[in-house]
Amino acid sequence: MKATDAVVDVHEVESSVIRALGYNPNTKTLGIVFMNYSLYHYLRVPREVYERLLGSKSKGEVFAQLVRDKYEVVRVRMPKKGGTKGE
Numbered sequence: 001m002k003a004t005d006a007v008v009d010v011h012e013v014e015s016s017v018i019r020a021l022g023y024n025p026n027t028k029t030l031g032i033v034f035m036n037y038s039l040y041h042y043l044r045v046p047r048e049v050y051e052r053l054l055g056s057k058s059k060g061e062v063f064a065q066l067v068r069d070k071y072e073v074v075r076v077r078m079p080k081k082g083g084t085k086g087e
Helices: 047-055 059-066
Strands: 018-024 029-034 039-042 073-076
Touching: 018 047, 018 059, 029 047, 047 059
Parallel strands: none
Antiparallel strands: 018 029, 029 039, 039 073
16 A cells, blocks of 8 residues: 555644644554645654644644654645546
C-alpha cells in the first residue's frame, strides 16, 4: 500500500492555518488540509499527537511544535472539480 492510499476522513476545524484534519488509527496517518486547500498525509503519527492537535486552541502552533518536520509527509493530489474539459 502506498502512503497516499490511506483513507483519512477530515473534518473542518477552527484555525487560521488549518482548514480540516483527520486521523486514520489503522495506518497512523494524520491528514491535514491547509487553508490553501492542499492536503498532506503525515505518516506514522501517534494518536496522541492528533488528539493534542484537535483539542488545541492554536492548531497552527501545535502543528509547528509537534508535526512539522517531525514525520514523513506526502502531498496528496486531490481531483479537480468539474470533471474533464469538454464535459
